[in-house]
Amino acid sequence: MSVERKAESDVLVEVESVTKTYRTGNGLRRGTPTVAVDGVSLRIAQGEWVGVVGESGSGKSTLAGIVCGVVRPDSGSVRVAGQEMYARRGMDRIIWKTVQMVFQDPYTSLNPAMTITEIVAEPLRLWHGVDRREADRQAMALLDQVGLSSAVAGRRPGGLSGGQRQRASIARALAVSPSLIVLDESVSALDVSVQAQILQLLLDLKRERDLAYLLISHDISVIRLVCDRILVMNKGEVVDEHSAASLTEETADHPYTRRLLSAVPRMTASG
Amino acid sequence: MTEVLETEPVRAAGPAEPTAGAGRRVRLGWPGTLALGFVLICLLIALLVPFLPLAEPNEQDLGDTLARYSADHLLGTDQLGRDLLARLLWAIRTSLFAGLTAIVVATLIGLPTGMLAGYRRGWFDTVSARIADVVLTVPALVLLLTVHTALRTGITGQMVTLGVIFAPRIYRVMRAETIRVATMPYLLAGRMSGCSHVRILWRYLLPGIRAQVRVQVSYLLGLSLLIEAGISFLGVGVESPDASLGTMLSGAAAMLASDARVVLIPAAVLSLLILSLNVIGDIESEGERRG
């Protein structure tokens, strides 16, 4: 489990031994509590692409929520750009200037009542105080950057394909100018060819903007293709951590990681 | 970056698709077109009737009662010799305005409280739900009779009261709709785009539940018209000699055996209006289910 780390000063997000337990049930009957995340620590540095892989139910989305300030952990600490997230009220909102999210389902993650331009221009106006015309202009430039034509810009999400919608979601997140984008299964719902296009787009954007990503997927082949560093989650715990280059079925020291890897049909010899 | 060729088709709205699209048009079909047309004509009459060249609706001519159709009286006259056409058109105005009063009051109370309860949950949800429960247990007719005798605020007071009675229905539907829409990830995306809660309610939630508002307004307007007719018939709504669809029925009820026309014409208009509003409501809610 030896992974080289970037310098302390570059650390964007620092999650330390966070735990989250969901208590279901109502006032009358107490359901069994689910430990979704159990003592997980995670550091993401500027410009780093971190992957989290694990079966469904292993706590990946909960961890993503914790990083974005959407899920409050029961214990442990979350620091974003050196600031303690729950130190004062409203911090969870302020961190969205640094950390943004692209969701899993392209069909429910864009407001159906707004046009694509409006959706992308909104964070420019609300977070950065850009006036309407300038925001629209910058939104068009962002849409162009994510590969959406001006023909799409005036449409509402209903007129877009799944891949186009994820591009629009990425443009919306970019409009905030974050340092980190959390992608929770953001390519999983797409066709394989479209997945590859979106991953290529993410790669290009990362080069241009020195972005960091936290890419979450149940599919280790996607993670291994693009990530610098890979965390393997199982039952709420990080059971294994690898740099992408070193991760093969032979070098994986945890049996769970080997199991995930062996489930993938071998496509490329170099992995 | 150049436009990437997407091989993927634009998927038709599936079951997961939120149905909030502004510009989403419901297919009316011919029953819907007829119903909508009839309601719109009635609304137009309601607005224009003071400007139409009509006889004085309350003017009696006891020498010319129950007259047949003529150039002077296109629909003839009633049992007191009043021009039936004039009375009918004024009645449409009075009844529709009364119904709309109730709907506006019900929506002004029920929509914001329902949205807020569904969005924020917590104590506001609990308290408002209890209040709605209490209001729903009050028998509408008893309350309307009480308000009539105690306050004597006329038909407007009665319809404001009816609006308060209807408010919990709107509240409940809007609360449930809000809870449904509030689980959509796009609300969180909106928060992350910097939207305040107020902006989320206005630009993200309201468009998503607007179709249900239209459904409820159609149904409740129909019901309001029925109740206006009912209480006016009982003499605690619009008061004679003023014409409403209710007072026209009550005044002429005795005529059913001798000259049914005097009863049947306002009854037909009232029934058609209520039927049309229900048809529109059904089509809206059907379109809402299909997405």
Ligand SMILES: Nc1ncnc2c1ncn2[C@@H]1O[C@H](COP(=O)(O)OP(=O)(O)O)[C@@H](O)[C@H]1O
């Ligand atoms: N809001 C919630 N309420 C109750 N249980 C939840 C909730 N969200 C997730 N869980 C449970 O926590 C566990 C981890 O879920 P999740 O973080 O979504 O995992 P993953 O994204 O890896 O599929 C699962 O057992 C899931 O059922």
Ligand SMILES: [Mg+2]
């Ligand atoms: Mg998940």
